[in-house]
Amino acid sequence: MMQKIQKFGGAMFTPVLLFSFAGIVIGIGTLFTTQAIMGSLADPSSGWFKCWNVVLQGGWTVFNQLPLLFVVGLPIGMAKKQNARCCMEAFVLYLTFHYFLSAIISQWGDFFGVDFSAQVGGTSGLTMIANIKTLDMGMIGALLISGLVIYLHNRFFDTELPEWLGTFSGSTFVFMLGFFVMIPVAIIAAFTWPKVQLGMHVFQGFVKSAGALGVWVFVFLERILIPFGLHHILYSPFYYDNVVVPGGLYSYWATKLPQIAASKDSLRSLLPEAAFTSTGYSKIFGCPGIALAFYATAKPEKKKQVLALLIPITLTAIFCGVTEPIEFTFLFVSPVLFVVHALLAATISTTMYLAGIVGIFSGGTIEMASLNWIPLMGNHWQQYLLQFAIGLCFTGVWFVVFRFLILKFDFKTPGREDDAEEIKFHSKAEYRERQNGSQVDEKTAFAIEILEGLGGKDNIVDVTNCATRLRVNVKDEKLCKDDPYFKSIGAHGCSANGKSYQVIVGLKVPSVREKFEQLL
Structure with missing residues (x-):
């Protein structure tokens, strides 16, 4: 279970990697389009404002489409095969789910306690996703649907059909199954999500009323969960979903910047x-x-x-x-x-x-x-x-x-x-010497050393990464080396929890993962 939770946490971080740059663009764009700061230069009719507003609206792409981003991003880290195809399946079936849900609540909204005629946003519990008026399930709904599709993909993608049905194999077969699965899922969502929304409003009130104590508990938990790789799961709903404020704290703060600045x-x-x-x-x-x-x-x-x-x-x-x-x-x-x-x-x-x-x-x-x-x-x-x-x-x-x-x-x-x-850090020359003089680049050599420390390629179940860590599940932890070994080869350390290993690589981890996967 811990392996799956850690892998989920790592997959969650894939879309989050985009947020830093998008946040910087929004911050700079907001700065240059705020009259309280820039004066008459930022008048909405000026060329300065119009040019920077184009940049600002582009920066909003990530935050305005968060559910879609997480639907596509989760399969990158969670699908066991054909990740790109799984991303497509998740995207299509997520839209299919919301078309079903929209039709259900538009026809029987009163029965489910939903006023479908209300305007989206606010307390209506409704939103627009890809021009579909539907229940606002936010990032949680996106992750639930994407996770369900990932399960179907991992389970049925390689199903062999009779030759005369071969055209329906692979992604088409997953879509066919998912299409019919999404109907009862949409019905369940129509029953349960309005109640969840009510509960979220209650929880929001509790968090706000907790004041300083609520802040202390939240930050302590966020830090203490880092060794387990679970801190992303704690803060993501607060920062990017509706747990505390509509749309998440990042996007909500950015929209309020002009008023706060004034x-x-x-x-x-x-x-x-x-x-x-x-x-x-x-x-x-x-x-x-x-x-x-x-x-x-x-x-x-x-x-x-x-x-x-x-x-x-x-x-x-x-x-x-x-x-x-x-x-x-x-x-x-x-x-x-x-x-x-x-x-x-x-x-x-x-x-x-x-x-x-x-x-x-x-x-x-x-x-x-x-x-x-x-x-x-x-x-x-x-x-x-x-x-x-x-x-x-x-x-x-x-x-x-x-x-x-x-x-x-x-x-x-x-x-x-x-x-x-005392820890000895190895050099590039030593890497090459250990590979019998073969000409390998430093990152490949580093990946080779990591792979050796994890018991070799036959001991690897799967591999993902977050911002700084290579997350690997192994078959037999007894074949893996301890923390000093990983420090000796140039990593910042290694966290082990049963069969789940997290090698602390640093910001270069995406390229090291690529080399690692090539070795596999």
């Missing part, structure tokens, strides 16, 4: 729900404190080596918001430190909330600047100064707490390893 009220009073995206504070303020503690506690003769390791992985966390490289340098050495890190992350986010500072702060400084500081600096610069003051104080807290714990319990963080356990 107001001088506190950010929390304008959109308090945005506090749930405050997971990035630990990235830009916590990770530097952790890195300083590692450097301060490293053995004198290893400080230069540790500094060379810490600078790039810390900058990656600060600017890109990708924290796995630095977090996994100590997660397996001392899980206690990671729990403390999660506690501090929840505490800084709650402190910012209590200080009235909210916004889209889940990524690194690039994302934060484009969606917060740049477009909103005019009327909210005082709050952002306070934000940095609080953040730097917490950097000091992270440093002091981590340094104390490392020295108190003699944790073997980077630069403190015993000589017998």
Whole structure:
């Protein structure tokens, strides 16, 4: 079960990879089309506004079509064969499902408690998907239908039909099965989803009423689930679906930017729900404190080596918001430190909330600047100064707490390893030498070493990836090597949970996965 959950989490991240760039485009486009910031230059009748509005509308593509994006994106990571065909099947059957559902609620809406004549949006529970007026099931509905199609694809795609029926094999056979499966699924959705929508409204009210406690619990869970690869599942419905606000916090915040920029009220009073995206504070303020503690506690003769390791992985966390490289340098050495890190992350986010500072702060400084500081600096610069003051104080807290714990319990963080356990990083030449002198590029050689550490190609069940991790399910975990081996070949570490392995590669993981799959 854990293997399947982890694989699902990795597949979920495939569409999410597009959000960073789209968010930056929206942030910049909103900045340049907001009169409160740009003055008369951003008048809707000006050429400046019209040109930047074209860019802005293009940036909205990803967020305006989230259900379709996840329907197509999920099979990339979950289909066991012919992923591209599965994407097509999922897309067509998702539309088929909504055509069925639309017809059902348009004819018998009163019976199901749906007013089909109401306008889409708001509290009607209706939306438009590919010009189909239907129930707003958001990302959850998209994932349910896509997951069902993936099951049908994996189970029946290779079904052999009689020769005279050969034209109905493959994707056509999956579509045929799915067509008839979607009818009862649509009926079930018409019965259940209006009640789910009611429950979501109740849950939304509970989350809002929880205030600072709700923020603390949410951020703590998001951080503590990282080792299991399940944090995407927690935050995705909040950020990109209707759990807290219509359309998800990212798109909702972007639509509200002009009003927020024009107001001088506190950010929390304008959109308090945005506090749930405050997971990035630990990235830009916590990770530097952790890195300083590692450097301060490293053995004198290893400080230069540790500094060379810490600078790039810390900058990656600060600017890109990708924290796995630095977090996994100590997660397996001392899980206690990671729990403390999660506690501090929840505490800084709650402190910012209590200080009235909210916004889209889940990524690194690039994302934060484009969606917060740049477009909103005019009327909210005082709050952002306070934000940095609080953040730097917490950097000091992270440093002091981590340094104390490392020295108190003699944790073997980077630069403190015993000589017998010292990690040796291999060179490109050594890779080639191990391959009997064959001319392989560095990423191929790296993939070869990973494959060897996972017991060879015959031990691999499947492979996916998220932003920084190669996620592999193996047949026999006894054939796999431990965390020090993966660090020795240049990875940031390896997380193992039964037969599920996550090799921490870094931002180059898509190209390493490609080489890995070629070896298979």
